[in-house]
Amino acid sequence: MILDIVQAGAPVLREKARKLSRDEILSAEIQDLIRDMRETMHDAPGVGLAAPQVGKNLSLCVIEDRPQYLLALPPEKVKAMQREPVPFHVLINPKLVGRGETVIESEGCLSVNGYGAKVPRHSEVYVEALNEKAEPVKIQAKGWYARILQHEIDHLAGNLYIDRMDTRSFAAVPARK
Numbered sequence: 001m002i003l004d005i006v007q008a009g010a011p012v013l014r015e016k017a018r019k020l021s022r023d024e025i026l027s028a029e030i031q032d033l034i035r036d037m038r039e040t041m042h043d044a045p046g047v048g049l050a051a052p053q054v055g056k057n058l059s060l061c062v063i064e065d066r067p068q069y070l071l072a073l074p075p076e077k078v079k080a081m082q083r084e085p086v087p088f089h090v091l092i093n094p095k096l097v098g099r100g101e102t103v104i105e106s107e108g109c110l111s112v113n114g115y116g117a118k119v120p121r122h123s124e125v126y127v128e129a130l131n132e133k134a135e136p137v138k139i140q141a142k143g144w145y146a147r148i149l150q151h152e153i154d155h156l157a158g159n160l161y162i163d164r165m166d167t168r169s170f171a172a173v174p175a176r177k
């Protein structure tokens with residue numbers, strides 16, 4: 001089922017997301033939510049979606065950067081973004097440590113539809129989380145994937161990219177639908 005994506009101004013986007021217990025993660029309700037969020041992310045389309053964006057105050061996000069998204073961009077842009085395909089995965093109760101230099105790239109958000117801006121982010125990150133089976137996972141990422149992780153984990157703390165952006169770069173971009 002495709003879920004409605006809430007837009008900036010919705011209070012849930014500004015709340016700190018609640019952590020999930022192991023039993024909750026394995027429940028039919030959360031497994032259904034993960035399936036629906038995957039479908040919603042594909043439909044948007046987007047490379048990440050956090051539960052608050054579908055109105056759920058839960059520390060859960062889904063991420064996937066599909067090969068076809070990269071093929072739709074000029075190769076030099078993909079290279080400049082340090083962007084590589086990322087398979088579908090789920091992060092629950094993630095903890096993030098940022099590392100490396102600060103890199104600035106254009107970013108958008110499905111909850112700030114129709115706009116984009118340049119946003120400084122760490123070039124590398126280290127993340128600890130649980131997956132959809134409630135198993136611990138550790139991720140080390142750099143490049144565009146590190147940016148996606150920082151963007152999605154920000155959502156779970158009630159932060160949006162507009163809190164971090166270079167405000168003078170904020171610009172209208174083609175709206176999603």
Ligand code: ZN
Pocket residue numbers: 108109110111151155
């Ligand atoms: Zn977002």
